[in-house]
Amino acid sequence: MIEYYVKAASSFAPDIDFVFTLIFGLVGFWFVLSELVFFYFIIRFRKKDGRPAQYITGEEKHQKRWITYPHLMVLVCDVFIVVAAVQVWYKVKQDIPPAEQTVRVIGQQWAWSFVHPGADGKLDTPDDIYTVDEVHLQKGVLYHFKLESRDVLHSFSVPNFRLKQDAIPGRVITGWFRPTETGRFDLQCAEICGIGHGLMGAEIYVDTPAEHAAWVAAHSTRSVAVAKPAGE
Amino acid sequence: MATHPIEVHGAHEAHGHHEEVGFVKKYLWSTDHKMIAMQYLFTGMAMGLIAAFFSYVFRMQMAWPGAHVPFWGIVTPNQYNSLITNHGAIMIFWVAMPVLIAAFGNFLIPLMLGADDMVFPKINRLSYQVFLLSAIVLISSFFVEGGAFGGAWTSYPPLSAKAQYSLTPLGSTLWLVAVALEFVAFLLGGINFVTTAMNSRAPGMKMYDIPMVVWMIVIASILFMASVGPLIAGAVMLFMDQQVGTAFFDPDRGGDPILWQHLFWFFGHPEVYVVLLPAIGIVAEIITVFSRKKLFAYKTILYTAFATGVLSFTVWAHHQFVAGIDPRMANVFTVTTLLISVPIAEMLFVYIATLYGGSITLATPMLWALSFIATFLIGGVTGIFLGASGGDIYLHDTYFVLAHFHYTFFPIAIIGTFAGFTFWFPKMFGKQMNDTLGKIHFWLTIIPFNGVFIPLFITGMWGDHRRIFDHTNFPELNQPGLIFLRQFSTVSLVAMLLAQPIFFYNAITSLLWGKKAEKNPWKSNTLEWTADSPPPHGNWKDLPAVYRGPYEYSTPGRSEDYWPQSVPN
Numbered sequence: 001m002i003e004y005y006v007k008a009a010s011s012f013a014p015d016i017d018f019v020f021t022l023i024f025g026l027v028g029f030w031f032v033l034s035e036l037v038f039f040y041f042i043i044r045f046r047k048k049d050g051r052p053a054q055y056i057t058g059e060e061k062h063q064k065r066w067i068t069y070p071h072l073m074v075l076v077c078d079v080f081i082v083v084a085a086v087q088v089w090y091k092v093k094q095d096i097p098p099a100e101q102t103v104r105v106i107g108q109q110w111a112w113s114f115v116h117p118g119a120d121g122k123l124d125t126p127d128d129i130y131t132v133d134e135v136h137l138q139k140g141v142l143y144h145f146k147l148e149s150r151d152v153l154h155s156f157s158v159p160n161f162r163l164k165q166d167a168i169p170g171r172v173i174t175g176w177f178r179p180t181e182t183g184r185f186d187l188q189c190a191e192i193c194g195i196g197h198g199l200m201g202a203e204i205y206v207d208t209p210a211e212h213a214a215w216v217a218a219h220s221t222r223s224v225a226v227a228k229p230a231g232e
Numbered sequence: 233m234a235t236h237p238i239e240v241h242g243a244h245e246a247h248g249h250h251e252e253v254g255f256v257k258k259y260l261w262s263t264d265h266k267m268i269a270m271q272y273l274f275t276g277m278a279m280g281l282i283a284a285f286f287s288y289v290f291r292m293q294m295a296w297p298g299a300h301v302p303f304w305g306i307v308t309p310n311q312y313n314s315l316i317t318n319h320g321a322i323m324i325f326w327v328a329m330p331v332l333i334a335a336f337g338n339f340l341i342p343l344m345l346g347a348d349d350m351v352f353p354k355i356n357r358l359s360y361q362v363f364l365l366s367a368i369v370l371i372s373s374f375f376v377e378g379g380a381f382g383g384a385w386t387s388y389p390p391l392s393a394k395a396q397y398s399l400t401p402l403g404s405t406l407w408l409v410a411v412a413l414e415f416v417a418f419l420l421g422g423i424n425f426v427t428t429a430m431n432s433r434a435p436g437m438k439m440y441d442i443p444m445v446v447w448m449i450v451i452a453s454i455l456f457m458a459s460v461g462p463l464i465a466g467a468v469m470l471f472m473d474q475q476v477g478t479a480f481f482d483p484d485r486g487g488d489p490i491l492w493q494h495l496f497w498f499f500g501h502p503e504v505y506v507v508l509l510p511a512i513g514i515v516a517e518i519i520t521v522f523s524r525k526k527l528f529a530y531k532t533i534l535y536t537a538f539a540t541g542v543l544s545f546t547v548w549a550h551h552q553f554v555a556g557i558d559p560r561m562a563n564v565f566t567v568t569t570l571l572i573s574v575p576i577a578e579m580l581f582v583y584i585a586t587l588y589g590g591s592i593t594l595a596t597p598m599l600w601a602l603s604f605i606a607t608f609l610i611g612g613v614t615g616i617f618l619g620a621s622g623g624d625i626y627l628h629d630t631y632f633v634l635a636h637f638h639y640t641f642f643p644i645a646i647i648g649t650f651a652g653f654t655f656w657f658p659k660m661f662g663k664q665m666n667d668t669l670g671k672i673h674f675w676l677t678i679i680p681f682n683g684v685f686i687p688l689f690i691t692g693m694w695g696d697h698r699r700i701f702d703h704t705n706f707p708e709l710n711q712p713g714l715i716f717l718r719q720f721s722t723v724s725l726v727a728m729l730l731a732q733p734i735f736f737y738n739a740i741t742s743l744l745w746g747k748k749a750e751k752n753p754w755k756s757n758t759l760e761w762t763a764d765s766p767p768p769h770g771n772w773k774d775l776p777a778v779y780r781g782p783y784e785y786s787t788p789g790r791s792e793d794y795w796p797q798s799v800p801n
Contacts, residue, residue: 002626005694006708019622020693027613030577034584034609041587042602045523046594052793053786054589058528058582066585067529071578078570081620086563088622093559109397152391153489155554155629159695159708162626168490168556169390170483186708190629190697192384194397195309198701 009181010161099144107154110196118220138212157190263353269339276330283322295722313382320385328645332510343760346434359420366413373406381407389481393473422453437778448513459502466495497548511648522598523590536575562621569619596670600651611639632692658749669738676731683724687717
């Protein structure tokens, strides 16, 4: 259902969409059923002369089961939801597959900085590419991100990737994603971070391998020229 | 228990000669539980108007970014942050809690238990005075240099801890002090509620004869008192970080900002049930009276309320799934969070079952109570999406979250208040409210309410984030569909706010010129309806005794369809 509104552009996005749809189906069933019974009772048992209300304590077994059975069925639905949710959670947040590339993401009031590996494909080498408020990725590559914050809490949120992770000053948080679609996507800070919070976005460009290689080649050298005198 | 003596306590001495008291003593320095209830009620409503106005201002900014907002002007980013922060804080701490717990608790507990006052009337008075002080401190934070705090009602450090980040050096501290004072007020009140309910019941009133709303307020008070300790400690630490220069939450000097989140949500999640339970109790009283039915499975509701209360202490980290906690923890909290849906679902099932076989009259209070069930269901089921860790990765901090908790808090704080207010108005003020105006106000509130928040579920699914001052900065959030939904929501909000004068007109004209209310206009069973309307200081000349449970409606073999608790046979 989310797919209808926001295009899925990472490998695990369909899993998260599935959890949403599953929950929608299960709780939707209970919701519609409860509301139907509820409104039916209101209409059916409107006050009528000559029809007094019934005396039902609800404490007898045969009465209580009208509550107990639905409540056990709700529990069964909960089990399904927990299993699905935990599986997806495990895949996205716990079981981090080995990286093919790593980018560093740094949040600060109110901008995102990124460090990309240069042509050598490794971080923390002289040809790293530094950018502000835009990050360039290659379709199909499994990225690790190293998320940091320089001041307050921020949150690295990419709706198309179905990815969200808070950045915490003093920690480096590692996560992963694999872009599956090319294009331009929004990165939004999703944790209030001061008066500029509403401005703190960045652009994510996912390119084909050839386009990405060209971008790296064009920027790697320039970045070396700029970064070296700055004392890196 | 059956021969429980009537408590004779300090209340008698404290208000011995109540015939000739002056204005100050009567209205400002009163120890009468009903007067304190009115003070809480009116303070809460006044704060509610302020917070409602805030919501109007920031919703206008969201629908038409940068436009001039009538009665406010251009909304700046820091104003916007202050408005959303204080809208949330006020609605929870200065509206839902004072009205649902303090106002209804103070008014109903002694009257429903057949007591002449609270056990500790002076503590009760102190509680309101501290509460009033907290409200004044909060409002004053808008007028200091730098303006009011704007770091969201959750007040996460380091943003809230350091002035160079928040840019509100005084506002954030005043906000924190106001919240801490409010907690003190409710600790004082909570002690009173629990003690009174345990010790001051009418002779013959056993545990299972206590009306549900009293139980719910007592359980809520216990939950509050048990959960607030860590947050008060946290508030002291945050205050020290702000003003003394300690580093409890400062990662540069060995502190940990996540610690605050645990302290906050360890309180913050039980707090949901602290305000939910009284509203659930109010609904129980109203649906039984207006369907002339015994409450279905009284004990089951009571036990589920206790179960909810206990479970509510084990779910807090579902607010922090993506906040940087150990990801393995999310699995535990997903399980507990989904478990808590079971008792809550059960409560709603029980209420629906209570309607079965009834003789339902759709008077104004009943409309409110029924709408509570219908809308709270939406709030309940949408919580599952967020409690499930896998789904929360996407939905966390989107408008889906916002719509979800407004579908819980609006039924609780607004619908619950209107339900209780219209139901007990005759007892509070001795006058009947106009039922036609009441129904008009009901429909003109409930329809726009759904118009405000249903679109926000969709914008949330669309990826729309909370607390963003100007969506035009994000191309994906600036699509025509999203803009339309935001505007629809804002227009609905304005429509809902415009309907509220009907309520105040109805309340004021009924108060002045309304039909005089009888003692028991709704033919209800509980003890408060045996006192005069409004009850005098001390409530009864002779305190009532109790012979049966509170929900003996339509008992077979009786000519009347109700059987008051105080009637011997």
